[in-house]
Amino acid sequence: MRSPASLLLPLLLAAPAVAQDPAPAQEPVLLPWNTRNRVADPTPVRFRLDFQETTIGASEDLGLLGLHVDFLEPFQTWPGIYLGAGGFTAVTGNRGGFLAGGLEGGLRFAASDTLSFDAGLFAGVGKGRSVPTGDGLVLRQHFGAQYQLDNDLGLRLEVSNIDFPTGNGGDVQLSAGLAWMMRPWVARNELRDRRAYPATETSMLERMRFGAGVTGLLVDSGSRRTNGAAFGEDIALPFARADLFVDPNLFLTFSGGGVPQGESKGYAQVLAGVGYVLPLTDPRFAFEGTLQFGGGGGGGVQTGGGLLMQPAIAARIGLAPQVSAGLTLSRLMALDGDADFDATGIGVNLAFTTGLPDYRPATRGVLLPDQTPLSLWGLEVVHRTYIVDSGVRLDNGRLMPDTFNTMGAGLAFPLTPEMEVTAQAFGGYDGLPGGYAEGWLGARYRHLFAGHPSAPQYQVVLSGALGGAGGGGINNGDGAMWDLRGGLGFILSPTIGLDLSLGRTAAVDGLFEAWSFQFGLNWHFGLPIAQG
Structure with a gap:
């Protein structure tokens, strides 16, 4: 069937900033988008990056890179509970292209200002490269310890178990990783939770950048597909990306993309790394470099175990106070197992940058200033x-x-x-x-x-x-x-x-x-x- 013309919809690259304007008096209080009388809570958010191995089949090892986002205090009345989402991608072995994603939650206990423990459960869907997950259900249980090096960066050690309940694989293993803490303020409509004193904006807390674009991967002539054949065409890879700035120039970067059509349809990758912005004299222009690692495969692309590395340089121009465009030159390399894939990438992207403010008093339920x-x-x-x-x-x-x-x-x-x-x-x-x-x-x-x-x-x-x-x-x-x-x-x-x-x-x-x-x-x- 042909797609109806009414389905040609615009592609939104960033969430709009909406001013807190007074709304008509008859507007129902429960309307979720209502921006009147917004209260806000400081909400700890934790990013976790980990690596672990598991066993599939009789004795095959599969190495998995995990990325997780946890909301640490979503419920005021149930302290210690956290909820989030996450996923895994194969990076060692010979199953590049296996991906799993799902939801997770758990219970966290802070033993001191620097040491905490948590126990959690992940439940999601995982498929790809004939990993024997049965109907696709993937479960992971873990007990972990986290030591904070400073307010933001932590080291993690976990005992974890990955299980494919209807498949063949999984066992108990040690895993290690890193954690990065953020504490943004989240606004909501809860008029009954208003405090006596409005919040006062004090400083810039975080700066984030969200973007999307497409990269043309020019596949090396010596690269081969999983069936041993040469590539018949280059690859167009749409992607989304998020950057979290830890200072004015240094940032953490996360990206993911997939191929929707062509001979490599079904290829997907997830990458994480660091980047640095080199500002120029004219503030509208900047150069930046990134180095990312992650996993990817599928679509007949021979990435071996799935481990990928992508260094990149980019030129960026500001189009508006919060909007910029980038032109990127990158090199994508598969590093593990029977990998036989390398490509040079030329990409374009649009991005939206925003800053998150800090408030005082730093308590739950403060009333935001007018026109925030x-x-x-x-x-x-x-x-x-x-x-x-x-x-x-x-x-x-x-x-x-x-x-x-x-x-x-x-x-x-x-x-x-x-x-x-x-x-x-x-x-x-x-x-x-x-x-x-x-x-x-x-x-x-x-x-x-x-x-x-x-x-x-x-x-x-x-x-x-x-x-x-x-x-x-x-x-x-x-x-x-x-x-x-x-x-x-x-x-x-x-x-x-x-x-x-x-x-x-x-x-x-x-x-x-x-x-x-x-x-x-x-x-x-x-x-x-x-x-x-």
Whole structure:
């Protein structure tokens, strides 16, 4: 089926800053995007980077690089509990291209100012390179100790167990890693939690940069695919990137990308590293260099165990006070196992930079100053069940299963109280062979139906998205997909909602067509933006 013209939606590269303007008096207090009377909490956030090995099959070793983001104090009434998301990618062995992603949570205890302990559980989806995960469910339990070298950087040691409940693999191992702490303020609508004294902005707490772009990978002539054949074409790799500045010039950088079409459709990579900005006399221009390591593979790209290294240099020009464009020259190299892949990259990107302010008093529930700009965000966890049309076949000619399941996560960027731009990623865990993954960019419309503020409130939710999918033997041509859906959203609290929807999904150029039922939990919040 052809994609409806109404699905040609803009690609949003950064969340907009929204001023805290007074809203009409009749606006329901529970509306999640309501920017009146915002209160804010200092919210510790922890980034964890770790490495561990596990065993798959009879005796094969698989080395995994993990990246996790934890919200350490999400509930005022339940101290010590943390929630987050994370994932793993293969970097040693010979299974480059295995990826797992999911949700995690646990309990944390601070023994002193520098030493803490935590126990946690990860539950997610993992597929790729024939790693025997069964239906795709991946579990990981850990008990860890963390020692803080300073306010930001910590060292970690864990005893962990990775388990594939319906597959063949996993055992108890020691893992080691690093942790980086942030303490941003998160704004929300909780009028009952207002304190007597408004907050006063004191200084710049953090500076962050978010961007997206595309890199053309010019594959070396000597590189080979997993079947031993030469590459027939170069690779176009869309990517997203986030940078966290630890001082005016030095930053931590994280990026991820995947190939939606072509002979390398299904290739994906996740990288992390450090970068440095070299400012020039004209403040609009700068050079920067980065060095990243991570994992990647799939799509027939022979990355061996999956370990990748990517040094890069870039020229950046400021287009507006918070918006910049970059031109990057990079070198991507596979380093482990039977790797036979190297490429030179030429990329372009757009980025949005913002600063997070600090406030006093440093307590929960302070009232933000009037006209504080907010960068509005939504995080969501989604489950989708596909009901495949009768007669649809896989690439190998076999009939597709009647149903299959996916689980994913997404971001929402509210543009108005009723319109938001969305970005989502899903992984299949039941019903399809091999590793199936989707990525979507779209728009969502919400219309609130509300009576008395104390009565349940709900929204009519309509959405459309364009995306790419690969793996699992699905017959979707060059990988392009479209999705239309409608449903109801239930507002459970000023920041948390539940969405239920029915959708229609199909390949733009392929045989795949299906209905789908989706449910998801979403959390909406605002990040105060430093003024001036």
